[in-house]
Amino acid sequence: MKLTDTAAIVTGGASGLGAATAAALAEKGATVFALDLPSSIEKAPSVTGVQYLGADVTDPAQVTAAVEAAAGEGPPLRTVVNCAGIGPSQRILSKGKSHDIDLFAKIIQINLVGTFAVLSTAARVIATTEPDENGQRGVVVNTASIAAFEGQIGQAAYASSKAGVVGLTIAAARDLAQYGIRVCTIAPGIVETPMLATVSDEFRAGLAASVPFPKRLAQPHEYARLALSIIDQDYLNGEVIRMDGALRMAPR
Secondary structure: OOOOOOEEEEEOOOOHHHHHHHHHHHHOOOEEEEEEOHHHHOOOOOOOOEEEEEOOOOOHHHHHHHHHHHHOOOOOEEEEEEOOOOOOOOOOEEOOEEOOHHHHHHHHHHHHHHHHHHHHHHHHHHOOOOOOOOOOOEEEEEEOOHHHOOOOOOOHHHHHHHHHHHHHHHHHHHHHHHHOEEEEEEEEOOEOOHHHOOOOHHHHHHHHHOOOOOOOOEOHHHHHHHHHHHHHOOOOOOOEEEEOOOOOOOOO
16 A cells, blocks of 8 residues: 555554654655644654644544544545554462452553454544445554464463454454455564563563573564555464464463
């Protein structure tokens, strides 16, 4: 699918995977709307072709307003990349206490419900646009994690949320096929994002050593390149692609 003279939405677009993807889409000629929390946007870099919109993906009204703003700027909305997410960890049972139910619900709400809210709201708008010569109107790329398949100790909530994104993929692709909208998911391994900024160099080196090959952490720009490849390859649909250097997570 061509990106030039089209609009794109990237959630979590102020940093990490989202920021790299927003910049990559803009470089390819798309008008990019990076959705994120206002507190995150304050620290975001200025990127040509990227406009930041304050929005909480768990708030339906804010999602609708952001999508409509992106769609109303001129170029047709064609692309959505969902990168917004959080990854707190907590064991199901620790020191006689059960997992905090509110924390579990919050992680599901942001990572899974937020992804679905943006996907479904944007799909409604994309479905009204004129299709290209192949009948295609748009593409949605969601972000899961290899934790969806090999959740580690303390990742019950996170793994559940990302497994939900994986399960959503084929169902959404089938639902939206009649509108010419493709849906794929990237399941990254260990990526060097702000989430890892607080860990020591020693711990970071240990994570890198656990990857079969290449023995390093993935970089956000590699996620962005994969997202662009999915957008470019029209026959990719309903697929979950692992980006993990053949890593299979150990229990801890």
